[in-house]
Every structure is written in C-alpha cells, then in structure tokens.
Amino acid sequence: MRNDPGLQAANYTLRDEIRDYWSARAATFDQSPGHEIFSEEERKAWHGLIEKHLGPGEERAALDLASGTGVISHLMDDLGYRVTGIDWSENMLDLARSKAKTRGRSIRFQLGDAERTLAPDDSFDVIVTRHLVWTLVDPQACFKEWYRILKPGGRLLVIDGDFVNTGFLERVVKRVDALLQKAGWLSPQPVHAPAGLADTHRSILSRVHFSNGARAEAVGRLLADSGFSVLSTDHDLRRIHRAQAAYLGRFKALARGLQHRYAIVAEKPVTASRPL
Numbered sequence: 001m002r003n004d005p006g007l008q009a010a011n012y013t014l015r016d017e018i019r020d021y022w023s024a025r026a027a028t029f030d031q032s033p034g035h036e037i038f039s040e041e042e043r044k045a046w047h048g049l050i051e052k053h054l055g056p057g058e059e060r061a062a063l064d065l066a067s068g069t070g071v072i073s074h075l076m077d078d079l080g081y082r083v084t085g086i087d088w089s090e091n092m093l094d095l096a097r098s099k100a101k102t103r104g105r106s107i108r109f110q111l112g113d114a115e116r117t118l119a120p121d122d123s124f125d126v127i128v129t130r131h132l133v134w135t136l137v138d139p140q141a142c143f144k145e146w147y148r149i150l151k152p153g154g155r156l157l158v159i160d161g162d163f164v165n166t167g168f169l170e171r172v173v174k175r176v177d178a179l180l181q182k183a184g185w186l187s188p189q190p191v192h193a194p195a196g197l198a199d200t201h202r203s204i205l206s207r208v209h210f211s212n213g214a215r216a217e218a219v220g221r222l223l224a225d226s227g228f229s230v231l232s233t234d235h236d237l238r239r240i241h242r243a244q245a246a247y248l249g250r251f252k253a254l255a256r257g258l259q260h261r262y263a264i265v266a267e268k269p270v271t272a273s274r275p276l
C-alpha cells in the first residue's frame, strides 16, 4: 500500500513540487547575477540595505529563512550577526554548507520549513528572508510562525518583489534588449536555469498564494494581520541594481530597477500579544 504509485502521486503536494523545483535549481543557482554576489560594490550595497533596516549585528541572533545557497546568511555574518539559515531543500543546504566551509564561516544551516520552523518562541533578534514570500503556499501561516519565533522588539526584513506584473517601461526595455541581442549588437545573456524548468515554474506560480504577484501592500497587510507593526517599505534598491549591472547586463539591470521590488521592515511589538 505504502509504495502504491497512485497513492504517492496523490500525496505529492504543491509544497513538494516547490521544494523539488528549488532542489533542481540548486546546482546552477549561484551562477546567476542577482542570486550570488559578484562584486565588492554589490556586497557593500547589500550591507548598506541590511544595516539601514536591521542595524549592526553585534552578535545578535539572526535567522535567514529559505537561505538557499546562503547568500544572505553570509551578508548577515559579515555584519556580525550569529546566523542560522533554514531551507527545506537538501541540495540547497549542501551547497550552503560547503560554501560556508570554504569561506571559513560558522553559519548553521538546518533543514526546515519556513511555515513550521520548530524554533522555540521568542528565539531570534532578527529574521531576514529574500525571494521566499512570492512562492509561499500559505503566507499567513508563515507570518504567524515568524511572529512567534521573533523576540519582542525584534525586526523582520522581507526582500521580495512582484515578478508577475510587468510595467510598460519594463516591457519596452526588455524588448529593446531582445532586439539588440537579435541584431548581434549585444551578446545574449547566459541562461543558468536547467532547461525544462520554465514550465514547472509557470505551473507553480499559477497556484501559489501570490499568483497575481506579491505586491508590497498586500504582503504588508498580511504581516499586520499576523501581529507585526510594519515600519517601512523601501523601494530604493538602486545601489544594488547599479552594482549588478556589470554582470547582469545594462538592460536587465535597468529592467530590474523598473520592477516592483522592495524591502519591508516589520517589528514584533515590545508588548507583543500572542499570535492572532
């Protein structure tokens, strides 16, 4: 009964699909500019964003949720945080652990689900998460969980974007980029995601909570509904995008700057009530 393929298929949920998708993306994830960091200029720009909203590490406990290959964890470690990274993909975790070993960093990377972290109440001073929220099945359950494990007065930094809706200017920039590549005036940008995963990505995206795009306002509302005080939404990621341009290509970096990307800063009130 347990090995019945029909039963296994029926039990294969959207969450399993998402986890397997990221596991298949893991091997080439760090090759993409915009994922791994390729210059000191970009690293400094990220440090600036994190310090602006979370302050210096000073040995405070930080959780990087959906840490992937550990890019954000390393930035937090640079800034003096004691970092734990959680991800549910073993492939991502293997890469994160070996990168930390190569760089001589003592970041802990653990297998776990952002929706059910198993961490005790009030355990982290800060939580940071990049490019997770758009792919969540149940963001409300996640936000309640993050509220539970954050210390009162602790801060959450959500770095994400709406990767569904494209504005007019962004479409123009992408069109010009494609035409210049076709004419041979620009060299084509390498594609790092394994072939065949684009359909999987589309299919998953059509079924997640933010299938119409994770707008900052909607994410902020859900955070507030989960008990957080939303302190600010920062759309000024220009320094990061400028630094990425050398590796991403001028047009792609320009398109990025036109997208609805943001960093939301939220706080668990000092006089925190139990999760709503």
Ligand SMILES: C[S@@+](CC[C@H](N)C(=O)[O-])C[C@H]1O[C@@H](n2cnc3c(N)ncnc32)[C@H](O)[C@@H]1O
Pocket: 018, 019, 022, 023, 035, 065, 066, 067, 068, 069, 070, 071, 072, 086, 087, 088, 089, 092, 112, 113, 114, 115, 129, 130, 131, 132, 135
């Ligand atoms: C776009 S990658 C981002 C990785 C990393 N945060 C970064 O910015 O480089 C998304 C990551 O989220 C992880 N992920 C997605 N849903 C998750 C969940 N519910 N719990 C834990 N990890 C999750 C995936 O395994 C993948 O590593």
